[in-house]
Amino acid sequence: MSLHITLATAGRILRQLRHDRRTVALLLVVPALLLALLYFMYDGSGATFDRIALIMLGIFPFVIMFLVTSIAMLRERTSGTLERLLTTPLGKLDLLFGYGLAFGLAAALQGAVATGAAYWLLGLQTTGNAGLVVLIAVVNAVLGVALGLFCSAFARTEFQAVQFLPVVVVPQILLCGLFVPREQMVGWLEGISNALPLTYAVEALAQVGISADATATMWRDLVIVAGATVIALVLAAATLRRRTPLGVRIGQAQRAASRQPGHPYVHPGGRPGELRREGVRQGVDPRHRR
Amino acid sequence: MDNAIEVRTLVVERGKRTVLDGISCDIPAGSVTGLLGPSGSGKTTLIRAIVGVQIVRSGTVTVLGRPAGSAALRRELGYVTQAPSVYADLSVRENARYFAALRGLGSAEADRAITDVGLAGARNQLVGNLSGGQRSRASLACALIGDPKLLVLDEPTVGQDPVLRADLWTRFHELAAAGTTLLVSSHVMDEAGRCDRLLLVREGRLIGDDTPDAIRARSGTDDLEEAFLRLIRQLDEVGGVSEATAGPRAHATGGTA
Numbered sequence: 235m236s237l238h239i240t241l242a243t244a245g246r247i248l249r250q251l252r253h254d255r256r257t258v259a260l261l262l263v264v265p266a267l268l269l270a271l272l273y274f275m276y277d278g279s280g281a282t283f284d285r286i287a288l289i290m291l292g293i294f295p296f297v298i299m300f301l302v303t304s305i306a307m308l309r310e311r312t313s314g315t316l317e318r319l320l321t322t323p324l325g326k327l328d329l330l331f332g333y334g335l336a337f338g339l340a341a342a343l344q345g346a347v348a349t350g351a352a353y354w355l356l357g358l359q360t361t362g363n364a365g366l367v368v369l370i371a372v373v374n375a376v377l378g379v380a381l382g383l384f385c386s387a388f389a390r391t392e393f394q395a396v397q398f399l400p401v402v403v404v405p406q407i408l409l410c411g412l413f414v415p416r417e418q419m420v421g422w423l424e425g426i427s428n429a430l431p432l433t434y435a436v437e438a439l440a441q442v443g444i445s446a447d448a449t450a451t452m453w454r455d456l457v458i459v460a461g462a463t464v465i466a467l468v469l470a471a472a473t474l475r476r477r478t479p480l481g482v483r484i485g486q487a488q489r490a491a492s493r494q495p496g497h498p499y500v501h502p503g504g505r506p507g508e509l510r511r512e513g514v515r516q517g518v519d520p521r522h523r524r
Numbered sequence: 525m526d527n528a529i530e531v532r533t534l535v536v537e538r539g540k541r542t543v544l545d546g547i548s549c550d551i552p553a554g555s556v557t558g559l560l561g562p563s564g565s566g567k568t569t570l571i572r573a574i575v576g577v578q579i580v581r582s583g584t585v586t587v588l589g590r591p592a593g594s595a596a597l598r599r600e601l602g603y604v605t606q607a608p609s610v611y612a613d614l615s616v617r618e619n620a621r622y623f624a625a626l627r628g629l630g631s632a633e634a635d636r637a638i639t640d641v642g643l644a645g646a647r648n649q650l651v652g653n654l655s656g657g658q659r660s661r662a663s664l665a666c667a668l669i670g671d672p673k674l675l676v677l678d679e680p681t682v683g684q685d686p687v688l689r690a691d692l693w694t695r696f697h698e699l700a701a702a703g704t705t706l707l708v709s710s711h712v713m714d715e716a717g718r719c720d721r722l723l724l725v726r727e728g729r730l731i732g733d734d735t736p737d738a739i740r741a742r743s744g745t746d747d748l749e750e751a752f753l754r755l756i757r758q759l760d761e762v763g764g765v766s767e768a769t770a771g772p773r774a775h776a777t778g779g780t781a
Contacts, residue, residue: 242625314609322626
């Protein structure tokens with residue numbers, strides 16, 4: 235692992251993001267807009283808005299960074315850049331920490347915008363400090379990144395990658411105590427809830443809501459979320475194999491597209507990849523020309 | 525060191541199918557070696573074994589005196605995959621700078637590689653907006669950075685116009701003259717004559733390993749494509765490869781239509 239390569243990788247990922255202005259705009263604005271929606275939904279009942287908006291400030295970055303990362307990592311795998319990177323001095327952890335760092339920074343910016351909007355525009359009130367909310371949001375985002383990196387190993391297409399959202403993310407949201415207080419769940423459900431990292435992030439946020447200073451419970455919860463992140467990163471590293479049975483297969487359509495129209499080596503009737511030369515014996519298998 | 529790459533009885537299987545069936549060959553240092561064969565013959569698999577990303581069943585691959593895939597080789601190797609493996613949402617320059625940074629090099633080396641492949645005029649364009657040929661040159665530029673001792677290029681000239689292809693081949697020979705070893709795969713036979721040595725692969729076996737002149741002499745024709753076909757026919761007659769006649773009949777019919 236090399237700090238120089240990790241930073242170069244994080245820089246590269248942020249540069250990719252920067253070229254995609256629409257994604258940047260969506261990342262920064264959408265959480266604040268959704269909070270505004272909550273504000274109007276709970277019009278007049280400030281306490282309910284305070285409770286739900288606070289938790290949402292932790293859930294949004296988790297969900298969004300999970301999605302963004304799993305697609306980004308899937309692209310690395312399917313475009314061949316991952317195979318190429320693994321033949322360079324880059325270490326697996328350089329790549330994984332590069333992603334964590336880049337999207338962690340993006341999440342910090344997103345968290346700052348969303349938290350700022352919640353406190354200043356929408357009148358969110360918490361007993362604890364807004365800075366702690368941003369901190370928990372960032373740790374949550376990095377958890378989303380780590381789970382996304384891990385899950386992308388099990389998806390071969392974007393369609394599959396997106397399906398991991400209902401599998402990995404939605405149960406955590408349902409069981410984190412937002413909809414039903416965890417103490418009221420059946421024993422086995424509460425047990426599952428105890429095993430899911432988002433539960434602790436939500437509890438940490440609730441602590442900020444009720445207490446002026448950072449509590450021991452909040453710090454313990456934050457350590458648990460960070461620990462889950464490390465475990466997910468280790469699992470993700472285990473899925474990154476330098477040696478694989480099959481490389482990126484370039485599809486015939488892609489191959490044909492890479493040949494420019496009108497190019498002398500384009501054969502409209504020939505099979506791509508067939509051994510041939512322009513105009514000579516095209517399409518005739520040698521074994522039938524005896 | 526005489527040989528940059530030594531492959532010994534390499535077997536690669538995928539499921540029950542044998543993709544490479546006991547290939548052995550030597551690739552001399554400082555040469556341009558062409559890896560030729562039809563699509564599906566095992567060219568890319570052999571290349572992946574040499575760059576150390578292929579799971580192999582048995583056999584050994586030694587690259588620059590070390591087992592293929594060794595960490596120490598990752599600084600010595602430039603690899604261009606068949607699909608242009610560069611980031612479409614970065615400019616040519618940003619791509620080159622990233623791959624330079626991975627080798628601990630700076631922007632001067634990145635810019636030099638971009639100029640070498642003739643993309644200086646397009647260096648600030650996003651790779652996603654380039655033509656297919658430009659995109660694969662951007663990918664090539666990223667492999668040239670840092671003067672690797674071994675360049676492994678999987679079909680680098682696909683989609684290039686004839687003038688650029690000639691330029692690229694000139695560049696390959698300049699690199700070889702300076703001591704770089706190049707392994708270049710192609711399925712276009714008229715590129716074969718530009719190589720110092722040829723490896724002809726068919727159905728996972730090596731059916732030719734010689735200089736273009738020696739292959740021409742052995743098969744009694746100056747036309748390398750015809751030479752390749754004669755080699756295949758000789759093998760089929762001698763070895764009696766019976767299953768070979770089953771598949772492509774429909775294709776032959778299509779060709780005459």
